[in-house]
Amino acid sequence: MRHGTSRHGCGERHAMQRMMREAMRHGMGRGGRGFGYGFGGRHGRGDDDGRGRRRRMFDSGELRLVLLKLIADEPRHGYDLIRRIEELTGGAYAPSPGVIYPTLTLLGDMGLIEAADSGGAKKLFAITDAGQAELDANQDAVEALIERLTEVGEERQRTDSASVRRAMGNLRAVLMNRLGDRDLDEATLHAVVALIDEAAQKIERL
Incomplete structure (x- = not known):
């Protein structure tokens, strides 16, 4: 002592x-x-559920609206959609192909998107009239979702240097x-x- x-x-x-x-x-x-x-602590490839496990950034219905919005902006292929979401979040979140492509298939089955002439090997998707009507009917929700992704990107830029x-x-x-x-x-x-x-x-x- x-x-x-x-x-x-x-x-x-x-x-x-x-x-x-x-x-x-x-x-x-x-x-x-x-x-x-x-x-x-919260943002990575998804949100933490408080017990060290990740949960999705948004549910499947919200993801459909986000993809519809991005495709409405311009025809896109699957990889481009992943990259655009990652850009919005500043690299904090990127949906996997295993999530994106089944959702695109579902949107196509619902008649909300359709294949567009890409002139290349990759399949482009364009929004249909029904898809635009779906976006218009959910305008507030779509704006909130895009804002959520943007806020994640802004916070990542502020704090993850x-x-x-x-x-x-x-x-x-x-x-x-x-x-x-x-x-x-x-x-x-x-x-x-x-x-x-x-x-x-x-x-x-x-």
């Missing part, structure tokens, strides 16, 4: 070290990511190394906590 340090104080210091290490592991995650909604990830990774590495120091005294530990709190407050006020 270090001179002048009570067992109670030593126990409290070790408890604080453990708590901070756990916060670093679960708060930042691997590679310095995962500080809540804005730092990659390489410099932010690098800085967070550096902070995590330094803290994990310092918290693992057996000679870390309570005063230094409190100083570390104060610095983190101060940085968080300054960022919040930006």
